[in-house]
Amino acid sequence: MSAVIFAAMLTLMFLGLHIAVAMFAVAVVAAAVWIGPAAVHAVGTQIWAATEDPLLLSIPLYILLGELLVRGGSTDKMYGSLSDWFGRMPGGLLHSNIAASAMFSAVSGSSVATAATISTVALPNFRQQGYDPRLVLGSIAAGASLGNLIPPGIAFLIYGAMTNTSAGRLYAAGMVPGLLMALLFLLTIYIIARARPGLTGARPQPLSLRDKLRRSRYLAGPTVIFVVVMGAIYTGWATVTESAAIGVMLAVVFCALYGTLSVGLLHDAFRATMRLTAMSILILSVAFYLNFVLSQLGVAQALSRVVGGMEVSPIVLLWCLAVFYFLLGIFFETLPMLVGTVPILFPIVAAAGIDPILFGVFIVLMTEMSLLSPPVGMTLYVIQAVRGEGSIREVFAGTLPFLAAMILMTAVLIHVPAVALWLPSLMFGR
Secondary structure, three states, X not given: OHHHHHHHHHHHHHOOOOHHHHHHHHHHHHHHHHOOHXXXXXXXXXXXXXXXXXXXXXXXXXXXXXXHHHHOOHHHHHHHHHHHHHOOOOOOHHHXXXXXHHHHHHHHOOHHHHHHHHHHHHHHHHOOOOEOHHHHHHHHXXXXXXXXXXXXXXXXXXXXXXXXXXXXXHHHHHHHHHHHHHHHHHHHHHHHHHHOHHHEOOOOOOOOHHHHHHHHHHXXXXXXXXXXXXXXXXXXXXXXXXXXXXXXXXXXXHHXXXXXXXXXXXXXXXXXXXXXXXXXXXXXXXXXXXXXXXHHOOHHHXXXXXXXXXXXXXXXXXXXXXXXXXXXXXXXXXXHHHHHHXXXXXXXXXXXXXXXXXXXXXXXXXXXXXXXXXXXXXXXXXXXXXXXXXXXXXXXXXXXXXXXXXHHHHHHHHHOOHHHHHHHHHHHOO
């Protein structure tokens, strides 16, 4: 039964239906055929109950936080400061793309927003400098894939809400893998620069330590916001939602300090936030109704019994899921992959004894990999749209070395789960 539901949902999405429409259609038909009219009539109450979760309020707040930083000019100055420190390394400004993406990810929580922002800021710096365009575009795409993995990622909030898993623990679990992923990207650039120095262009003129430190003041905004937001969560001073609101207020303050705060800026930021929030919450609320239908059908219990009788090791199961998500990511975007598969796969994972925190980091990593997977990776098209010239094939080719780095990170996560579980265990206990 679960296989039929899942196959029907993927078929509808593959045919071009919006993810929310596909999930809703499958859930309603399944409820009508296998449960009865009462389950169909429960649509309204289930969707209303799903959207009452206070944790979901943090989604528009984190989106707004990223919008304010982008429109307030913080990212331009941040990128310039990071280039001062990373530009002289083998690989030059390519390292700045990764570092800036990692830092922006730590306050925006969105991979697509990171791709658009860093592309806009970084691409003009590479013109006429001799860098291979494939590496430039690939490094920006790779850095953008850190958007949800480095806390506070919106994908962690969605996964936490769908599986009743602590967002604070998920954030802690994503921190070490996110930083390790960023280091692997930097190492990839370093290896390419050493092996093929002609691809990485000229390095910028060195600056004195005094000038570097003086220009580093532009890193204060994102750093302060990240420290305050995450510190408020882990000290218990504020909830995840309250800390997101604090981050928004700080972003407004920094916009004012940079002299960019205006009614027009706030209006544009609010409109962009409303559009992204409406899309996200619509999909999420329908996913909750699908969860309800699956629970009424007893799918979770049936899958648990099947997995329990198969005696499959957690490592083998995770590798099977990694292959499944890699193939799925070729055709589907991040959010459909996340909300479309978690209701069905989470009971299987739980029955196999896999920690839900570990699986949360794993599935976010897998969905982020889909952003680098041609031909549907959303960030690839965002970067090409900002670029406005050349062929999308150059973006596809540039992502391949970084896609290999993400596969290596997947292997590390599967075989060394302590990478994700050590920090939440240290902070919260087992």
